[in-house]
Amino acid sequence: MHDIRWIRDNPQAFDQGLAARGREPLSSALIALDDARKAAVGTLQACQERRNAASKEIGQAMGAKDMARADSLKAEVAALKDRMAEAEIAEKKANADLTAALEVLPNLPLAEVPLGPDESANVEHHRFGAPRQVTNAREHFELGEALGQMDFEVAAKLSGSRFVVLKKHLARMERALSQFMLDLHTDTHGYTEVNPPVLVKSDAVYGTSQLPKAAEDMFRTEQGLWLTPTAEVTLTNLVAQEIVAEEVLPLRLTAGTQCFRSEAGAAGRDTRGMLRQHQFLKVELVSITAPEQSNDEHERMLACAEEVLKRLDLHYRVVTLCTGDMGFSARKTYDIEVWLPGQKAFREISSCSTCGDFQARRMNARYRPKAVDGKAGSPQFVHTLNGSGTAVGRALIAVMETYQQDGGGIAVPAVLQPYMGGLQMIEKA
Known part of the structure; x- marks a missing residue:
């Protein structure tokens, strides 16, 4: 606002x-x-x-x-x-x-954000690694179905299109990825883990600006509660209507939750596989800062999300989104795009955005500055930041396609093996 x-x-x-x-x-x-x-x-x-x-x-x-x-x-x-x-x-x-x-006007971009109407004007920032040489690379859904551990037909019977049933080692790998990310962000990066609800009131999704502009992209229950499209909603709203002390800032929060999106604006896009689903697992990062901290915190958050992909040894690039491709609440956004050998393309796996006080004004989230010469300052609006740390389903896709073997198996990245009971290779039974 x-x-x-x-x-x-x-x-x-x-x-x-x-x-x-x-x-x-x-x-x-x-x-x-x-x-x-x-x-x-x-x-x-x-x-x-x-x-x-x-x-x-x-x-x-x-x-x-x-x-x-x-x-x-x-x-x-x-x-x-x-x-x-x-x-x-x-x-x-x-x-x-x-x-x-x-309330229907988007946040204003920072001066350094590149101008442009759409993703074609995004600017590449840097890359990590190089594409793995995969002979006759297949897409994740081909690999998963051949292994008998990824079932879209059963999911369609249960729930309709844009759902998947993962089984056996692929189900465990998705869980392993989430646990690995949460452990990394809490133990190494200093985030506090939160296990929030996935059903929220309208005030919460209004506070982070999904309402009113994105109502059609969300699911709502008959009781009027909304299924969260991202844990950004719950984590950011933890400080709604609050005045926190400057001494506790920045607050760094993380959560691994199921997320729900209707994908109303994605008709006909990514209809095969699990790239764009109605229900998906994501590890979210949220920071609540004082204004002078937010720019540095944005760079730090990006580095935390990147570290996930570095440890998985996945090839990726970071791009700065242009003014026409940024989200509604953002004033600057970095996207991390991971390389998918099966698609032979980079695909977004994380967006890290700084929102300034845009969301804080909607939520009335403030902080009290430190006292100077014994005189307390008046409450000021906090700055909010959010990022995927990362999208777990897309990380699973990237691991499957990057680590696929000639015989159809999938090597388990070394960093995930402790989470999978020491398993080194996923193969068809």
Whole structure:
């Protein structure tokens, strides 16, 4: 959510930021809505002040036995009450109109974010490793089905399209990947593990900006709860409506959860295999920081996500997303794209975004600065960051395709073997 006071002070910068996002200038329209809100507030305050003054004058008139003036003032007070009721309605409508206009606008990009309309304008940052030479590389679903450990037909009978049933060693490898990532992030990177709910109220998904813009991409129960599309929702909302001490920042949180997306905007894309599913496992990273920490924390988060792929010895590249390809809440995003030999292409496996105070304003999440000379500072909005650390299903795909053997088996990366009882090779029984 944007700060209307900042927009009033910086209308040109705001419109330039919207233009970079492919949006029309809106500062004038938003300021007009704010003017209407201020006018309604001013009318209400003026009516309240006059009502209070008139009430005192009624007492004075009654004391002076001036009943005609007292009756006139009583009629004025009654009329003021009606005007106040109208002003309250006008204020609520003006507030609602301004909020509705602001809540659908994306975050503004940082100055260093490359300009562009779509992914074609993303800028490669760096690469790690080189593609493994795999003879006659097959895609993950071909490998998994041939092993008898990846079943899309049974999943379709159970749940429909975009689901999978993993069995035996592939099921264990997915679990191993999640455990490995969580252990790495908690033991080495200093994140605190959280096991949050996957059903949340509307306020939570509004706070991290999935509502209202992405309602069609989520699943909702008949009871009105939303299935979380990412643990970013729950982890970030742990500080919603809170004021935390600056001394505890940055807060670094991680969770491995099932995530749920309707993929409403992905019709016809990645229909084979488990690249794009309605239900998938992901390890999420979230940081809550003071403003001056957030840029450094963004680089640190990226490095933490990269370390997962480095230890798995997977070839990948990091790209900076352009203004037209960034998510709604982000002001800057790095994507990590892992190489899939079966597809002969890089595919996203992690997005690490810094959001500034955009989400914090929606959640009213603040921190209290450290006291200076014994004087405590007033609460300020925190900055929020989130990243995949990483998408477990896509990591499984990358491991399968990268470590596939000529005979159809899949070698188990050394770092995962302790999580798989020492198993070194997945082969067909």
